[in-house]
Amino acid sequence: MKKLTFLFIIALIFSLNINSQTIITTNNDNSSIGTSASSNVRTSKYPLILPDSRAVFHVKAPEAQKVQLDLGKRYDMIKNNEGIWEVTTDSLTEGFHYYTLLIDGVAIADPASETFYGMSRMASGIEVPFKGDGYYAVKNVAHGDVRMKRYYSSVTKTWRRVYIYTPAGYDADVNQKYPVLYLMHGGGEDERGWSTQGKTDLILDNLIAEKKAKPMLIVMVDGNIGNGGFSESSLKAFESELKECIIPVVEKEYRVKTDSKNRALAGLSMGGIQTLYAGVKNTQLFSYLGVFSSGWLPNLNGVAEAQYEFMKNNSDLINKNLKQFWIAQGGKEDIAHKNCQIMLSKFNDLKIKYTYSEYPGGHTWPVWRNNLYNFAQLLFK
Structure with missing residues (x-):
């Protein structure tokens, strides 16, 4: 029985990793299953889009004093013990959104996202899927x-x-x-x-x-x-x-x-x-x-x-x-x-x-x- 349980756990871990685009994240609210945005760079897991169209953003900046996400609305990000700042947004509307990270007041593009020329400068972008796309x-x-x-x-x-x-x-x-x-x-x-x-x-x-x-x-x-x-x-x-x-x-x-x-x-x-x-x-x-x-x-x-x-x-x-x-x-x-x-x-x-x-x-x-x-x-x- 113990052997079967061990094999089941191994199989479960393997199944969770076989699709790197769908992962589990722990955010401020609860644990949710999300999907990496199609606008992310290569294998970047974040930004992560949740089933209710909220999005989770991560950035590693251990020396920063204050980090915000500017997505039209500004969100204060919270730092964990590993120096990673995280925030979960409100539900986002369908389609494409420009966004910027503000690290100690300096606006930068998210290194995990593709960049686009918009707002008269290079900016990050997140693509939120919808049924009509x-x-x-x-x-x-x-x-x-x-x-x-x-x-x-x-x-x-x-x-x-x-x-x-x-x-x-x-x-x-x-x-x-x-x-x-x-x-x-x-x-x-x-x-x-x-x-x-x-x-x-x-x-x-x-x-x-x-x-x-x-x-x-x-x-x-x-x-x-x-x-x-x-x-x-x-x-x-x-x-x-x-x-x-x-x-x-x-x-x-x-x-x-x-x-x-x-x-x-x-x-x-x-x-x-x-x-x-x-x-x-x-x-x-x-x-x-x-x-x-x-x-x-x-x-x-x-x-x-x-x-x-x-x-x-x-x-x-x-x-x-x-x-x-x-x-x-x-x-x-x-x-x-x-x-x-x-x-x-x-x-x-x-x-x-x-x-x-x-x-x-x-x-x-x-x-x-x-x-x-x-x-x-x-x-x-």
Whole structure:
């Protein structure tokens, strides 16, 4: 009997270790089973996501006097006898969250997490799963590539870069040309955002495999140009960069179709403002516009008013040229919701045709991933 009991214990220990992603942790409340976040570095066990979507964070800093977790809300971490600081958060909403560790007042990225460019700096991130995330899961389908392309900007007089998604099979058929979506990130992020935080390649791989979207190139643009993303001078510089540098480079070096019905322009937050500015007055270049979690800001030195005047004088042309003017928000909790509603009211007065959509979640990446998922299905058909 003792031998059987011993063998049972050994088998139990082995079964707990056979899957390093699911482990048991002792936190301030009780012992719970959790799953390592997919955004962790390699085999890092923490951050650990509990079944109720709370998360456990660890950091080893034996000499520190005070350690906090900044996850939008700040949490004080508690040190154990081994010099490891730990905290369990409140239940977190689905999707991607930036976070920072504050060690004796100094903000650092968590060495256990992948880092992402967001909040205008490198930050840690945690991915909280949810039932509806299957559309950007890695599946057994044909996968495209994400390529990085450097180009010289005649606008900024510097070398810049774009990230480009090419669909599966792009290199196989050298005679096939593709439509292209130019896609912009939000403030505090850069051209990497849609690829890493946004899961663009996985979303398109799955849509194309299911024949829900046309095979297309997606050019992920760096919208950080000029002296600030929302100023009129920066918007003008962005428009010039797009028309004079990015589109010519893409159309010269990649197999893309070059007429307006095969070009789309979209962006989130700051990128949505850039889409409005560069897209509405250039409908001869783009037949599809997507504005995610955005709307004209007040006090932009008359930029919105000037566009409204242009739209008033060109409403028939805009409505004729645009096959889709798709505007989406993350519900009433989206920080851009009020500005967007004011803008849409103005569009109604000007008789501008558009499609409006909401997906709950506020001003966050789960919303924008869902926006891309839905917008991509409307393109080039």
